[in-house]
Amino acid sequence: MSAYKGILIIAEQYLGEIHKVSYELLNKGKQLAEELGVSLNCLLLAPEGVDSAQLNYRGAETVYHMKSDVFSLPEEVLFKENIVGFINEKKPEVVLIGATNFGRSVAPRVAAALKTGLTADCTDLTIDEEGRLVQIRPAFSDNLFAHIKTIRNPQMATVRYKEFKEAEKNECLCKNVIEVPLICKANGKSVIEKMVSLGDVDITEAQVIVAGGRGIKKKEDIELLEGLAQVIGGRVAVSRALVDAGMASSAQQVGYSGNRVKPKVYIACGISGAPQHLAGMKESGLIIAVNSDPSAPIFKIADYGFVGDLYEVVPELTKQWSRG
Amino acid sequence: MNILVLIKEVPDMEKVRFDSDSGRVDRSSAAAELNPFDENALQAALDIKDGRDDIVVTALTMGPLGAAKSLKDAYARGADQGVLLTDRNFGGADTYATAETLAAAIVKLGGYDLILCGEKSVDGDTAQVGAEVAEVLNLPHAYYVEEILQLTENKVQVVIENLCGQKQYRTMELPALLSVTKNISRPKLPVLDRKLESLEIELQTLSLRDLDISEAEVGLRGSPTKVSKIVIPEEAKKEGSLYRGDSKEFIIVVSEELSNRGIIAR
Numbered sequence: 391m392s393a394y395k396g397i398l399i400i401a402e403q404y405l406g407e408i409h410k411v412s413y414e415l416l417n418k419g420k421q422l423a424e425e426l427g428v429s430l431n432c433l434l435l436a437p438e439g440v441d442s443a444q445l446n447y448r449g450a451e452t453v454y455h456m457k458s459d460v461f462s463l464p465e466e467v468l469f470k471e472n473i474v475g476f477i478n479e480k481k482p483e484v485v486l487i488g489a490t491n492f493g494r495s496v497a498p499r500v501a502a503a504l505k506t507g508l509t510a511d512c513t514d515l516t517i518d519e520e521g522r523l524v525q526i527r528p529a530f531s532d533n534l535f536a537h538i539k540t541i542r543n544p545q546m547a548t549v550r551y552k553e554f555k556e557a558e559k560n561e562c563l564c565k566n567v568i569e570v571p572l573i574c575k576a577n578g579k580s581v582i583e584k585m586v587s588l589g590d591v592d593i594t595e596a597q598v599i600v601a602g603g604r605g606i607k608k609k610e611d612i613e614l615l616e617g618l619a620q621v622i623g624g625r626v627a628v629s630r631a632l633v634d635a636g637m638a639s640s641a642q643q644v645g646y647s648g649n650r651v652k653p654k655v656y657i658a659c660g661i662s663g664a665p666q667h668l669a670g671m672k673e674s675g676l677i678i679a680v681n682s683d684p685s686a687p688i689f690k691i692a693d694y695g696f697v698g699d700l701y702e703v704v705p706e707l708t709k710q711w712s713r714g
Numbered sequence: 715m716n717i718l719v720l721i722k723e724v725p726d727m728e729k730v731r732f733d734s735d736s737g738r739v740d741r742s743s744a745a746a747e748l749n750p751f752d753e754n755a756l757q758a759a760l761d762i763k764d765g766r767d768d769i770v771v772t773a774l775t776m777g778p779l780g781a782a783k784s785l786k787d788a789y790a791r792g793a794d795q796g797v798l799l800t801d802r803n804f805g806g807a808d809t810y811a812t813a814e815t816l817a818a819a820i821v822k823l824g825g826y827d828l829i830l831c832g833e834k835s836v837d838g839d840t841a842q843v844g845a846e847v848a849e850v851l852n853l854p855h856a857y858y859v860e861e862i863l864q865l866t867e868n869k870v871q872v873v874i875e876n877l878c879g880q881k882q883y884r885t886m887e888l889p890a891l892l893s894v895t896k897n898i899s900r901p902k903l904p905v906l907d908r909k910l911e912s913l914e915i916e917l918q919t920l921s922l923r924d925l926d927i928s929e930a931e932v933g934l935r936g937s938p939t940k941v942s943k944i945v946i947p948e949e950a951k952k953e954g955s956l957y958r959g960d961s962k963e964f965i966i967v968v969s970e971e972l973s974n975r976g977i978i979a980r
Contacts, residue, residue: 404878464878466845467854492878495857495893498809498845507810507938510840524942529839530739531727537943579887580854583871585880592879598977622977633897640860640897641876647751647833647896655977665727676975677954678968689956694968697958703965710965711978 394543397423398482400473401434401445401453402490406462408434408444410556411488415549416449417557418515419486425517428483433476435461435469443565448557453567454480460575463585464492467577470499475573477504482544484523486515489548497548507540509547523547531646532669551594552652588641598624599653599674601644602632603667605660605681605700609637614704615659621712627651629667645670659700663688680704715769715867717759718823719793720816720831720844721752723777723784727836734946748784751832753791757899759830760792762865770794772823776804776815786912790904797823801921806934809838813846814936818927819920820851828870829891833858841893848891855891856884860898 397419401412416430423430432450434442435458442455456472477485477500487497489511501508509525513535516524523545525538540546593599600619602612606628615626628638630645644651646669656674661667663679663686671677672691679692680700689695696703729744748756756773763769773788775781776799785796799819807815820826829848834841841857848855856872863883864871874882875895904912922932930936957964972978 402878405880464882465884466857470849490878491858491876494841495845495855495877498813498842499849499855501842502810502813502846502849505810505938507808508842508846509939510809510842525939529837530730530732531836531839533727533730533732533946534739535945535947536941537945538939539942540939542938577854579890580856581885583883583885585877585882588876588879588881622972640895646836654975655972676971677952684956684958689954691952692954692956693952694964694971695954695956696961696964697956698961703961706961706965707968710969711972 394481394483396429396431396480396482397426397484397486398477398480398544399430399432399450400485400487400493401432402488402493403434403436403440403461406437406440408440409488409490411490411493411549411551412445413448413556414551414554415486415488416445418549418554420449420557422484422515422517422523426483426521431480431482433473435472437462442567444559446565446567447559447561447563449563451566454570455567456570456572458572458575460572463582465577465580465582466496466499467580468574469496470503471574471577472572473500474503476570477544485544485546487546487548489550493548497546501546504544504546506542506544506546509538509540512547512549513553515547515549531665550650593625593627593642593644594649594651596625596651596653598622598655599627599644599651599671600624600657600659601627601629601661601671602659603629603661604631606632606637611701612637614701614708618657618704618708618711621708622655624653624655624657629661629664658688658692659704661688662686663691715828716826717762717769717771718820718826718829719752719756719759719771719773719788720829720847721756721773721775721784721788722749722835723747723775723781724749724835724837732946734948738944746780746783748787749832749835751834751836751896753832753901754896754899755830755832755894756788756791756793757901758862758894761899762862763792772797774799774816774819774823776800776807776812776819782917785917786915787904789915790909790912791902792908795918796915797918797920799920801932803922803929803933806937807932808937808939809840809842809846810938811932811936813843813850814927815925815932816843817847817850818925820847822920822925827888828865829853829889831891831893833893833895844891844893851891853889853891854886855893856886857893859892859894862892862898
C-alpha cells in the first residue's frame with residue numbers, strides 16, 4: 391500500500407478549453423495534499439494547443455500532458471487505457487475526476503480496470519486519522535449523505551461540479567509541464583461519427599435562471615419566461631413536466647434526472663417543487679417562487695414566494711425590471 | 715438477437731422514510747419497485763423487439779429473493795424472460811463487486827448482443843455499475859444514450875445526449891453496453907393478461923456456485939469501498955417570506971433584493 395503516493399487530478403477539456411471542474415478539483419486537492427504532506431499533480435489528455443500551464447497556475451506541481459489529436463473526441467475506452475497506464479506507472483494514492491457526464495462515464499472503467507473502488511459524485515472529501523480519504527456523497531435521491539472509505543489503492547472519486555471554489559490563479563507559480571507518451575491510440579470497437587453543438591442552451595453556467603413548470607399551459611407561453619430572462623440576463627429552464635409535454639428540450643431541464651444548477655438567482659414560475667426538481671436547484675443563491683397553490687413545496691425552500699397566477703406576475707416583473 | 719436489460723429493485727422514493735437520528739433508511743416504510751430509470755431501458759429494448767420472435771429480451775437483476783417481483787413486472791411489460799441473481803454472499807456489494815458479479819452472470823448466460831441499463835438508480839445513485847460491467851466484460855459502452863439510430867447484426871449506432879457539451883453520434887461494435895436516459899422511450903404500463911401470466915412464469919435463478927467467481931470477490935467481502943457512516947440531514951426549511959393577494963409588495967421586495975445583488979440596476 392505504501393508504494394502509492396500523491397494526489398492526481400484528471401483534468402478535463404472540452405474542445406480545447408480546460409473545464410472549470412479541473413480548477414475546483416485542484417483547490418480541494420491542494421488542501422488534501424497539504425494535509426497528507428504529498429504532491430498534487432495533474433494528468434491532462436488533450437490535443438496540441440491546450441494551455442496546460444494553466445493547471446500549474448492553479449496549483450498543480452507537475453502537469454503531465456498526454457498530447458494527441460485523438461483526445462479531441464471523447465471516447466471512454468481510449469481515455470481509460472491511457473489513464474490506467476499512467477496510474478499504474480505513477481501510483482498515486484488518490485485520483486480525483488470531475489463528475490461531469492464524461493467523467494462519470496470514464497471513471498468507472500478506470501476504477502474497474504484497476505480493480506479498485508470508486509465513489510460517485512462526492513460533495514466533500516476529508517482525510518481521516520490514518521491518512522485515508524473520506525469520501526462524502528449524497529445518495530437516495532439526495533436524502534442522505536454517506537461517508538465512504540476505499541480499502542484499496544488508488545482511492546478514486548468523482549466530484550460534483552460547482553461543489554468547491556476554483557483554485558485561484560497565480561502566475562508566479564512554476565510552469566512545469568511534462569509531455570508523456572500515449573499508451574493507446576484508438577478504440578477500434580467504437581467510432582465517433584460527429585459531434586453537434588447543443589446550441590445556446592447551457593443552463594449549468596447561468597447566474598440567473600427563470601424556470602417554468604406545470605403552470606405553463608402551452609409551448610408559446612415559454613416566451614413569457616424568455617422575456618423575463620432577457621431583462622435580467624438570465625436563461626430559461628424547465629421542470630421535467632415540460633420536457634415530457636414536448637414543450638422544451640431535456641438540455642433545459644433542471645432536476646434529479648436533468649441538470650443540477652446553482653445560479654445566484656432562481657425564479658421558479660408555476661413549479662410546484664417535487665423532490666426531483668428540488669434536488670436540481672435547492673442550492674441556488676436566492677430562490678423566488680410564483681405558484682397559484684399556497685401549499686406547493688417550492689415555497690418551503692423559497693426566499694420569496696408569491697401565491698398567484700404566473701401569467702399576471704411574470705409580465706409585471708418583466709415590465710418592472712425592463713425599466714432599470 | 716439477444717438483448718439483456720440490467721434492472722434493479724429500489725424503494726419507492728416518494729414514500730421511503732429516513733431517520734436522521736439513527737442515520738438509517740427505513741426500508742420497511744416503502745414497497746420495493748422497479749427503478750424508474752430502468753423502465754426506460756426496458757422499454758427501449760421492447761421498442762427494438764417490437765413483437766419480433768427473433769429478438770429475445772431478458773431482464774437480469776441481482777437482489778434478494780423478493781426481487782423476483784421486479785422481474786415479473788419486467789415480464790408483464792413485455793420482456794421474454796427474467797433471471798434472478800441471488801445469494802446470501804452477494805449482500806453488501808458496492809458497485810465494483812456488483813459489476814463483477816453481474817459480469818460473471820452475463821458470461822454464464824452467454825450470447826448477448828446488446829446490454830441496456832438505466833441512467834442510474836434512485837437509491838444508490840452512482841451511475842457506475844453499467845460502465846464497470848462493460849469494463850469487466852471488455853465491451854465498448856456509451857452513457858447518456860437518448861436514441862438508438864440503427865441496430866444491425868454486429869453494430870449499433872447511438873446518439874449521446876450530452877458529452878463534453880456536445881451531442882455525439884457514435885457507432886459501436888456488438889456486443890456493447892448502453893446506459894440510456896429518460897428521453898429514449900416512453901414506458902408503457904403492463905397489459906392485464908401479461909400481468910396475470912407473469913404470476914405463473916418460472917424465473918431462472920443463479921447463485922454463487924453457478925458462477926465462475928469466488929466468495930472473496932462478491933458482496934461485502936469483494937467490495938473495495940466501505941460505508942463508514944450515514945448522515946441524514948434534517949429537512950431543509952427556509953424562513954422565506956410568502957406574499958399573496960396584491961403583487962405590488964412582492965415586486966418591490968424582490969426588486970430591492972435583486973438590485974442589492976447587482977442583478978438589476980437600481
